[in-house]
Amino acid sequence: MLNASCDHMLAGIKSLKIVKKTGDKHGSWMKDPGKKHTKIYLLNGSVNNVIFEFANIMTFMESNHTLKARRITLPFPWEGTGHIIYQGFLFYHRYGSLNEIIKFNIQKRNITDQMLLPGAGRVPAYQLSPSTKIDLAIDEQGLWAIHAEPETGGNIVITKINHITMAVEHTWDTSCSSKDAEAAFMACNTLYVVYNFPSGGTSRIQCVYDVLDAVNTYEIPVLHFPKRQGSHATIHYNHKEKQLFAWGDGSQIIYKLHTKQKV
Numbered sequence: 001m002l003n004a005s006c007d008h009m010l011a012g013i014k015s016l017k018i019v020k021k022t023g024d025k026h027g028s029w030m031k032d033p034g035k036k037h038t039k040i041y042l043l044n045g046s047v048n049n050v051i052f053e054f055a056n057i058m059t060f061m062e063s064n065h066t067l068k069a070r071r072i073t074l075p076f077p078w079e080g081t082g083h084i085i086y087q088g089f090l091f092y093h094r095y096g097s098l099n100e101i102i103k104f105n106i107q108k109r110n111i112t113d114q115m116l117l118p119g120a121g122r123v124p125a126y127q128l129s130p131s132t133k134i135d136l137a138i139d140e141q142g143l144w145a146i147h148a149e150p151e152t153g154g155n156i157v158i159t160k161i162n163h164i165t166m167a168v169e170h171t172w173d174t175s176c177s178s179k180d181a182e183a184a185f186m187a188c189n190t191l192y193v194v195y196n197f198p199s200g201g202t203s204r205i206q207c208v209y210d211v212l213d214a215v216n217t218y219e220i221p222v223l224h225f226p227k228r229q230g231s232h233a234t235i236h237y238n239h240k241e242k243q244l245f246a247w248g249d250g251s252q253i254i255y256k257l258h259t260k261q262k263v
Contacts (some may be wrong), residue, residue, distance in 0.1 A: 015256045019254055035242075042054070049074040049078070054069050072109060079132075080093055127154075154178045217220075
């Protein structure tokens with residue numbers, strides 16, 4: 001099911017670039033790592049039903065950027081900031097539902113499929129980002145869902161989902177706490193959880209969970225995010241570009257990563 005040839009792990013966060021400052025405190029922005037095009041997608045707010053699609057990052061960076069964007073209206077709004085775009089589809093937690101995930105075809109503008117994620121939706125995935133109950137992620141292996149459950153003591157649970165059939169493939173209970181967590185991302189079968197202070201500060205990765213046990217998580221030092229003080233509403237890994245797309249206090253940020261071979 002999972003390809004063990006994915007052999008790199010995160011060794012550090014090298015640099016950050018604040019690409020733009022637009023929108024609310026909460027939101028997400030991303031590219032589609034499953035497509036060759038360079039389009040940028042902006043999803044502002046923790047409840048909304050409009051996606052902005054930009055031709056490329058230069059168009060996005062222009063001051064009157066929304067005039068040049070294609071507006072895509074969803075039939076149902078999203079909840080939280082945990083959505084992801086992959087191979088031309090938006091996957092998102094439907095607002096007002098406990099744990100319904102919708103698969104939406106961006107080009108055709110219609111719902112292709114939906115599923116329920118058992119156990120999810122009752123508590124936030126991350127204590128410091130209470131609007132996000134289900135955080136979806138894409139890595140080299142495809143689609144994942146990240147959430148927390150009362151039964152696990154608030155620890156984070158990760159689920160591998162087949163992005164074509166929308167079937168659950170496997171679920172792992174991790175040892176990573178959602179307390180003081182603000183975001184997380186998947187990279188190379190591995191969950192990286194980002195923690196902060198409730199009032200905001202220097203974000204840091206201090207819990208790592210590799211579903212294939214290829215990383216000895218005890219040997220990983222705490223990885224600090226560079227320079228910026230504040231908080232993150234969303235952090236998504238783009239496996240094609242090997243960098244993080246983050247939303248922090250209304251800023252759209254790219255973090256470049258330093259990786260190394262898994263031992």
